[in-house]
Amino acid sequence: MSVRIALLLSALLYLQTTFAQETQRIYLSGTDKDHTINWDFYCSGGRKSGQWTTIPVPSNWEQQGFGSYNYGHDKIKADEKGSYRYRFEAPANWQQQQVNLVFDGVMTDADVKINGRVAGAIHQGGFYRFSYDISKLLHKGSNLLEVTVSKMSANASVNRAERNGDFWVLGGIYRPVYLEVKPRVHINRLAINATAKGDFTVQVFTNNLPAGYTISAQVFSFDGKPVQEAVIANEKAYTTLPDERLYTLQQQVARPRTWSAEFPHRYQAVIQVKNGSLVVHSVTQPFGFRTIAVRPRDGIYVNGVRVLLKGVNRHSAWPETGRTLSKDISILDVNLMKEMNMNAVRMSxxxxxxHFLDVCDSLGLFVLDELTGWQAAYDTVTGRRLVKELVVRDVNHPSVIFWDNGNEGGFNRALDGDYALYDPQQRPVLHPWERYSGIDTKHYPDYNYIVNSSLYDQQDILMPTEFMHGLYDGGMGAGLQDFWARISQHPRGGGGFLWVLADEGLVRTDKDGWIDTDGNHAPDGIVGPHREKEGSFYAIKDTWSPVQISLPVITAAFNGRIPVENCYDYTSLSQCGFRWQLLRLPSPGKDNRADTINAGYITAPALAPHTKGFLQLAHPRDWEQADVLYITVTDPYGREILQKSWPLRSPAPPAATANGQQVTAMVSGDTLNVTAGNARYAFSRTSGQLMHIVANGRVVPLSNGPVLAGVTQTLQQFSHSPGDSGYIVTARYEGNGFLQVKWTIKAGVPAQLDYSYGVKGETPFTGITFNYPENMVKGMAWIGEGPYRVWKNRLQGQQFGSWFKTYNNTVTGESWEYPEFKGYHAQVRRATFYTTSNPVTFYIGNEGTFLQVFRPQSPKGAGNNYTAPAFPDGDIGFMSAISPIGTKFQEAARMGPESQGNLMLNYTPVSGRIWIDAGM
Structure with missing residues (x-):
């Protein structure tokens, strides 16, 4: 046997001994939304009420077809009660054990009985773990568990804090139910404080230990290797309750690998109760070495490093199952946050x-853990009990760095000191929405508030716990770059938390599965109810990337030198990967796969966190044959954190060649018909505009253009004549500004449109538009940035390439087919509309042109027009400036420089050129 194998077997034997006599967890319910167990159930009111049947546990009973639906803002709410029954077996050896009955979450009041006897006080509070010692209530063999759940609480403060909140009101045993079976002499709970310097302290709460029993603690690596020798409690235990004792054990770990959102290193503590050498009870607790400090008038420090929290708020919700979730959903959500380069999350x-906190521990997210209290607080007696239940459950998670004592005025200030009673780390307590603990957590500040805070507020750290409200498609990525630039430069910036991760849409089992967001109360997400990604997802990813590349364009003078900034807190740039690709783009179509003609890697310099430098990309072979350069950045774990793209060619005209056929013109009443080969262009002599095109015998109803978008003008001159370069049609308009139009029409060649215009003053958009019947459009392929639409204040995150999408009429947050078809698209060079007539292709001759595709439908639930930006009256537009979007609470103009209107101080002409191919 090799020495290595012998050591491995020895370690396994040691671990089997060390981890023996651990608490047994025996589930009476299922473990999550996908693994349930049926219990007997009776609902007192609403659907399927008045009869005993069965229901999956865990679940919210509304999602199983029982009872009634309410949102927290409803003034009158259903008050059903649910009666549960479940039989389970208790073996004889449990009579020598302690058996606890544990509920991870019940909405809202729970009255529990075992074999007809009350297990303990009715529990009030729907989001907390609670338990009963049922050892003396059990029978050998069959036992009956009965639970009566009241959806509305008998405690008025619980209803105010929870049931009247800005979220769905649901009922039921929605989290798992299980038994904890442990020895009569045992450990009740642990509370660990492990600092970045290696100081390890654990508070061990036990029942009364007989004489001769000892408590020991030992630190292991996460894969089970001992780090230190065990330490034994050698001090007198403190009495906390009549039947509970507290032991404090301490030791020093040399040079621990610290926990952070970038490097979430974890350890395990093994705490044992021994009788001599016999292990009576053993508890294994994961933890991390890390230190949190709020330095007044400075910032938030983790392990001695100042950090900015790039966070989002998160509801615990899934459309089909309400608040009954699974670890898979926790992993999904945390990975979505990490994909957006977030390092923090607030529990809202x-x-x-x-299991969500377990995933935050393992993948690395800083967490604000919150006591319920939406604009109203628990009474002090109830609040103190629930604070204890909150902190005792979550105290050992290294991801948790703050406690939130309610939200937006739902602060019972008498509870502020209670968190420290159960938390040896003494984490700071926040009041989200106000200034407290030296931190300004103001909700929904406008841009000027951020600026003024950075200039004049010499006291508090700025960390809004809700900002960039994401109702419909507003906020989130829109305006974030301006806000984040000011927060990053703020001398006391602490970061901020977007509102919110996902639309809280609920499948209505009483309305044929319709997903309900209660009007404009819940469609606030960066992703949809099933985590469908909106355009802001990619703008946030780009803005919050810990690696920033600041190369706006690539010109002929490009020498491969690329400015780069390392915005990480703990990671060297050399730990990241940089891959480049040269791509040749296909013609726009349904098959839009690009060809990689060359690719490679860039060796990153060893830039320290928060420093700037350069990447060096050598001009590879085939450079001249490429259409676009991509650079993709990955973090030390291989996760993509940034992708940038640069077009390498200027816009080009279509490749068609004139066939020499004669071009003729004929006037019929108000109509000028110009025929070139198999295409005929009809113009109105009264308006000077294109009326339609007939190509290959099919009418292409591209009409009423070009017009100067958003401006009323009058035709001043209209002319047409043959010319050396084809047949020429010109028009000039004046009014509030001017528009000059020149058409050049040849046989066998797409029609060329040259235009110039000038406007003065502030406008939401500028450009030219045409009309086209929306009901005839089936899809669009384009070369430009995509695949999502953009706003003036949300240009980040899209990539230059060849894209295709089918027509949809998605209203962001009210339906979830993404990317949305309608809207503005950036840097478009070519676009083909597939229709029930001929396809229509536009070639765009100017860099920086935005393509307007119809007008997005306004959300039905919108209470204002802040999230419905202005659009031209035309259907297809070629714009040099587009409109920004606002948020639920703020019009766009209050959101920073990128969100302002488009201001022209004079009539400086804007010129453009497009070619139109109507399927000749």
């Missing part, structure tokens, strides 16, 4: 499933 407005 209640504690999450514990």
């Amino acid at each position: 407005h209640y504690p999450p499933d514990e």
Whole structure:
């Protein structure tokens, strides 16, 4: 046997001994939304009420077809009660054990009985773990568990704090139910404080230990290797309750690998109760070495490094199952946050499933853990009990760095000191929405507030716990770059939290599966109810990337030198990967796959965190044959954190060649018909505009253009004549500004349109437009940035390439087929509309042109027009300036420089050229 194998077997034997006598967890319910167990159930009111049947546990009973639906803002709410029954077996050896019955979450009041006897006090509070010692209530063999759940609480403060909140009101045993079976002499709970310097302290709460029993603690690496020798409690235990004792054990770990959102290193503590050498009870607790400090008038420090929290708020919700989730959903959500380069999450407005915190621990997210209290607080007696339940459950998660004592005025200030009673780390307590603990957490500040805070507020750290409200398509990525630039430069910036991760849409089992967001109350997400990604997802990813590349364009003078900034807190740039690709783009179509003609890697310099430098890309072979350069950046774990693209060619005209056929013109009443080969262009002599095109015998109804978008003008001159370069049609308009139009029409060649215009003053958009019947359009392929639409204040995150999408009429947050078809698209060079008539292709001759595709439908639930930006009256437009979008609470103009209107101080002409191919 090799020495290595012998050591491995020895370690396994040691671990089997060390981790023996651990608490057994025996589930009476299922473990999550996908693994349930049926219990007997009776609902007192609403659907399927008045009869005993069965229901999956865990679940919210509304999602199983029982009871009634309410949102927290409803003034009158259903008050059903649910009666549950479940039989389970208790073996004889449990009579020598302690058996606890544990509920991870019940909405809202829970009255629990075992074998007809009350297990303990009715529990009030829907988001918290609670338990009962049922050892003396059990029978050998069959036992009956009965739970009566009241959806509305008998405690008025619980209803105010929870049931009247800005979220769905649901009922039921929605998180798992299980038994904890442990020895009569045992560990009740642990509370660990492990600092970045290696100081390890664990508070061990036990029941009364007989004489001769000892408590020991030992630190292991996460894969089970001992780090230090065990330390034994050698001090007198403190009495906390009549039947509970507290032991404090301490030791020093040399040079621990610290936990952070970038490097979430974890350890395990093994705490044992021994009788001599016999292990009576053992508890294994994951933890991390890390230190949190709020330095007044400075910032937030983790392990001695100042950090900016790039966070989002998160509801615990899934459309089909309400608040009954799974670890898979926790992993999905945390990975979505990490994909957006977030390093933090706020629990809004209640504690999450514990597996969500486990995932935050393992993948690396800083967490604000929150006591429920949406604009109203628990009474002090109830609040103190729930604070304890919150902190005792979550105290050992290294991801948790703050406690939130309610939200937006839902602060019972008498509870502020209670968190420290159960938290040896003494994490700071926040009041989200106000200034507290030296941190300004103001909700929904406008841009000027951020600027003024950075200039004049010499006291508090700025960290809004809700900002960039994401109702419909507003906020989130829109305006974030301006806000983040000011927060990053703020001398006391602490970061901020976007509102919110996902639209809280609920499948209505009483309305044929319709997903309900309660009007404009819940469609606030960066992603949809099933985590469908909106355009802001990619803008946030780009803005919050810990690696920033600041190369706006690539010109002929490009020498491969690329400015780069390392915005990480702990990671060297050399730990990241940089891959480049040269791509040749196909013609726009449904098959839009680009060809990689060359690719390679860039060796990153060893830039320290928060420093700037350069990447060096050697001009590879085939450079001249490429259409676009991509650079993709990955983090030390191989996760993509940034992708940038640069077009390498100027816009080009179509490749068609004139066939020499004669071009003729004929006037019929108000109509000028110009025929070139198999195409005929009809113009109105009264308006000077294109009326339609007939190509290959099919009418292409591209009409009423070009017009100067958003400006009323009058035709001043219209002329047409043959010319050396084809048949020429010109028109000039004047009014509020001017528009000059020149058409050049040849046989066998797309029609060429040259235009110039000038406007003065502030406008939401500028450009030219045409009309085209929306009901005839089936899809669009284009070369430009995509695949999502953009706003003036949300240009980040899209890539230059060849794209295709089918027609949809998605209203962001009210339906979830993404990317949305309608809207503005950036840097478009060519676009083909597939229709029920001929396809229509536009070639665009100017860099920086935005393509307007119809007008997005305004959300039905919008209370104002802040999230419905202005659009031209035309259907297809070629724009040099586009409109920004606002948020639920703020019009765009209050959101920073990128969100202002488009201001022209004089009539400086804007010129452009497009070619139109109507399927000749």
